Amino acid sequence: MIRRYLLVLYIFIFVISLPACTSKSFENTDTLKSSIKKQLQEVKGDFAIAFKNLSDTTQVLYINEREKFHAASTMKTPVMIELFKQAEIGRFSLGDSILVKNEFRSIVDSSRYKMDISEDSEGELYDLIGSKRTIRQLITDMITMSSNLATNILIEKVGAHNVTQTMRSYGADSIKVLRGVEDIKAYERGLSNRTTAIDEAIIYEQLGRGKAVNKEASNEMIEILKKQHFNKMIPAQLPNEVEVAHKTGWITGVNHDVGLITLSNGEKYVLVLLSKNAPNREEVLTTFANISANIYEFVTN
Numbered sequence: 001m002i003r004r005y006l007l008v009l010y011i012f013i014f015v016i017s018l019p020a021c022t023s024k025s026f027e028n029t030d031t032l033k034s035s036i037k038k039q040l041q042e043v044k045g046d047f048a049i050a051f052k053n054l055s056d057t058t059q060v061l062y063i064n065e066r067e068k069f070h071a072a073s074t075m076k077t078p079v080m081i082e083l084f085k086q087a088e089i090g091r092f093s094l095g096d097s098i099l100v101k102n103e104f105r106s107i108v109d110s111s112r113y114k115m116d117i118s119e120d121s122e123g124e125l126y127d128l129i130g131s132k133r134t135i136r137q138l139i140t141d142m143i144t145m146s147s148n149l150a151t152n153i154l155i156e157k158v159g160a161h162n163v164t165q166t167m168r169s170y171g172a173d174s175i176k177v178l179r180g181v182e183d184i185k186a187y188e189r190g191l192s193n194r195t196t197a198i199d200e201a202i203i204y205e206q207l208g209r210g211k212a213v214n215k216e217a218s219n220e221m222i223e224i225l226k227k228q229h230f231n232k233m234i235p236a237q238l239p240n241e242v243e244v245a246h247k248t249g250w251i252t253g254v255n256h257d258v259g260l261i262t263l264s265n266g267e268k269y270v271l272v273l274l275s276k277n278a279p280n281r282e283e284v285l286t287t288f289a290n291i292s293a294n295i296y297e298f299v300t301n
Helices: 002-016 029-041 072-088 124-128 135-144 148-158 160-169 184-188 197-208 215-225 281-300
Strands: 046-053 060-063 097-099 132-134 243-251 254-262 268-276
Touching: 029 046, 029 060, 029 281, 046 197, 046 281, 060 197, 072 135, 072 148, 072 160, 072 197, 072 215, 072 243, 072 254, 097 135, 124 148, 132 135, 135 148, 135 215, 148 160, 197 215, 197 254, 197 268, 215 243, 215 254, 254 281, 268 281
Parallel strands: none
Antiparallel strands: 046 060, 046 268, 097 132, 243 254, 254 268
16 A cells, blocks of 8 residues: 555656646647747847748747847858859859958958957867868858858858848848958948848748758758757757757847757758847747747647
């Protein structure tokens, strides 16, 4: 009897200790949205969310999807797409070598400026200044390690205006890529790259459906995005078998993660997590990881 009692007590304690917010509580996107809003209300800052199930387009969720945010490093995905596009039309090959340099011109007055290695998330490329690296290698540096130096070299190669125009052709009507990184004069005049959650969702849907340039290019770009080194938001609480092709971005008070998630059964969905005016980075990372887990549970159940 004592053993039976202890077993029943153990099961009872185990059950009540389970997280209250499980996938079963999300009957539809309305209940999911309500739960996400409550989580965001507990964190200081402004947020935007976009979720779209590419395998079941009735499953869509938007929160502040047209609110404008500093793009931070999420703009590096559009830059990558433009590079693949220009390579496709024959302007260059992704295997071509390009000089690694650290001198760029401000969009304000064409004055010269240099990147600061202490402000970059990747430092090894600075050791290669003066030598050459292929465009494909620089793309990998820009996406997987979020190299600002690689980004500026590549934006100069394709032209920021061309990046924006390609995004417009995809239906992303608010995103704007104006300049490279650390153009302080431009920043002081309010000339910064911007984005919205709805535009990011459109861009990643293009990738997920094989329509970013073409299917072959989309697949190659997805493979690069899967090698992302910064994984504390969208992938943090997802099972290992789930594939996440994503790009993060952060500056002071800003933390973003945008991705294409592919399940083991081949189903795909897009998730966009944007924040601004959020002083506690760790709180944002944890909350975004929780929201990503909630959406995964909703999709898989």
